[in-house]
Amino acid sequence: MAEKSVVVGVDGSSSATAAVRWAAREARRRGVALSVVHACLLVPARVPDPIALPRTYHEAVLEQGRRWLAEAAEEARRVAPDLAVETELASGDAAEDLVGRSASAQLVVLGSRGLGGFTGLLVGSIAVAVATHGHCPVVVVRGAETGSGVVVGVDGSAAGEAALAFAFAQAAATSAELVAVRTWSDVFVDTAWHQGLVVDWEPIEAAERELLERQVEPHRAAHPDVAVRLVVTRDRPAHALVAHSRDAALVVVGSRGRGGFRGLLLGSTSQALIHHAECPVVVVPHH
Structure with missing residues (x-):
């Protein structure tokens, strides 16, 4: 049976990029694969029929998610070139998805604040939810990472x-x-x-x-x-x-x-x- 991976959730934010770098280094140290996940919550959306759109709302959201995953995988390989990196575009609530994955992961890694944060909100609601309900250790990456010990x-x-x-x-x-x-x-x-x-x-x-x-x-x-x-x-x-x-x-x-x-x-x-x-x-x- 394959070793449990390190899972990192991404959303295109700078906080998520910092989490990817931390997770890549940790996965390399542990000798396991890095699983990069982005969950899309596809809200039903309609526009009036006379308006012609080049693509649907769902297609745009999925394309954005794929782009964020590709950028995250590239960043992970830059930090750890020999690391096995898997990406997955999931659908549904991000917190629920990551809590589910935590049951079969060594670690779940998240940024301290995502794109959905309001000004003054120091930590994202997803990070709090996963830390609360996760089945494995949950890492919230924050700070400058310059200390030791x-x-x-x-x-x-x-x-x-x-x-x-x-x-x-x-x-x-x-x-x-x-x-x-x-x-x-x-x-x-x-x-x-x-x-x-x-x-x-x-x-x-x-x-x-x-x-x-x-x-x-x-x-x-x-x-x-x-x-x-x-x-x-x-x-x-x-x-x-x-x-x-x-x-x-x-x-x-x-x-x-x-x-x-x-x-x-x-x-x-x-x-x-x-x-x-x-x-x-x-x-x-x-x-």
Whole structure:
């Protein structure tokens, strides 16, 4: 059976082109094919009979999709000349199509914002939907991609454990430093501190560091060559991870953290990262 491919969704935007470049490099590194997909949602359209058109609306949309696919494939081969690149023009909703493909893919890669975005909308609705419902890790490519190291958020949840495993594997494969970040910020304690009460932070921080070391240890043993840096900070998870993303090549988070509510499929930290991180973000499902 053929290896699962890396799938990248394109729509002709500059954000999608950046996603194609990232996906091509990653597919080459993994030794698998790159599948470039564009989904056309063909809306029924009619014009008055007396108006003669050189081509139908559907033909124009499909032709545009084929052109975007050809340009994306050319860009992928420019980045990785020996890479096997497949293109497919699909019909239907793009998010639904990519979520379906995620069941048989190693990764799904998307740009942070497509052509349909409104001014001020930092991340496209398709990226959010696929990150929320994807069956495999979903990469949202954003930022300048000039940093180094893999940053991972660790919170002890099932999704956080899956993110930690992915991050260690990625760091090992790319000879990158792994930065494991565990944050803690208690609203009651913060309020007490502002009211003038004396709080001894050291025992809290020591306990949090012990938890982080315990969670990291099995992965460190499985990847002894990975340089690991542990960060324990009294901060909100999203704020701390966005700050670390400024110097990172990749930030890895679970799809849903320990504070998630039942039925909330994408955690607030994951959403914040795909909106505001300054480097590519991987959202890892735990199912």
